[in-house]
Amino acid sequence: MRLEHDAQEAAYERVSEYIGQLYGEEAEAATDSPSFALRRGSARIDVTVAAVGDQAVVAVYATVVSGVEPSQELYEYLLRYNAGSMFGAFGIVDGEVVFQHAMVGETVDKLELRTAVAAVVDATDEQDEEITRRFGASGRGTS
Numbered sequence: 463m464r465l466e467h468d469a470q471e472a473a474y475e476r477v478s479e480y481i482g483q484l485y486g487e488e489a490e491a492a493t494d495s496p497s498f499a500l501r502r503g504s505a506r507i508d509v510t511v512a513a514v515g516d517q518a519v520v521a522v523y524a525t526v527v528s529g530v531e532p533s534q535e536l537y538e539y540l541l542r543y544n545a546g547s548m549f550g551a552f553g554i555v556d557g558e559v560v561f562q563h564a565m566v567g568e569t570v571d572k573l574e575l576r577t578a579v580a581a582v583v584d585a586t587d588e589q590d591e592e593i594t595r596r597f598g599a600s601g602r603g604t605s
Contacts, residue, residue: 463496466513470496473518473567474511480572481509484579502583509579511567518567522578524586526552526559527599536597543589549581552589559593561585 465471474496481489481498489500489509497510510521530536532554540552540559550563563578593599 463492463494465496467516469516469568470511470513470518473520473570477509477511477520477567477570477575480570480575483572484576500579502579503587505583505586507579507582507586509575519564520567520570520575520578521562521564522550522575522582523560523562524582526561526586526590527593528558530554530557530559530593530597530599532557533597536593539593539596543585547581547585549578550585552585559589559599561589 465474477498478491481491481500485500488502489498491498495510496512497508500507500509505524507522507524510523512519512521536554536559540554544551550561553560553562561582563581565574565578
């Protein structure tokens with residue numbers, strides 16, 4: 463795994479420690495990227511430590527549903543949800559509805575990481591069936 467700079471390396475080491483303390487063996491570190499995957503209920507949650515300029519960003523995300531047809535109604539639904547969300551937001555990537563929350567890598571702490579994971583899990587669990595029912599997604603995301 464290649465890390466771009468010292469800020470990303472420091473954030474990755476810190477997040478790795480927090481992930482181990484919070485989720486233990488439930489979390490799996492990727493061998494080819496600075497990221498982790500964990501299962502919370504039926505959701506797969508990914509935590510990535512990305513280099514952005516000379517800083518690091520920690521992103522927590524999940525694929526909520528896949529195979530959804532883009533539509534004005536879907537966009538409006540997701541934007542309304544986002545307007546009321548304190549942590550994270552929905553997006554659409556290649557026909558998948560995703561939910562993501564990002565944090566500054568230099569200052570992320572264990573409580574913030576735990577809260578972000580919980581927010582992503584809650585939004586995913588809360589919205590996957592509703593989005594599928596309303597907008598005809600083909601199924602729960604697996605990435």
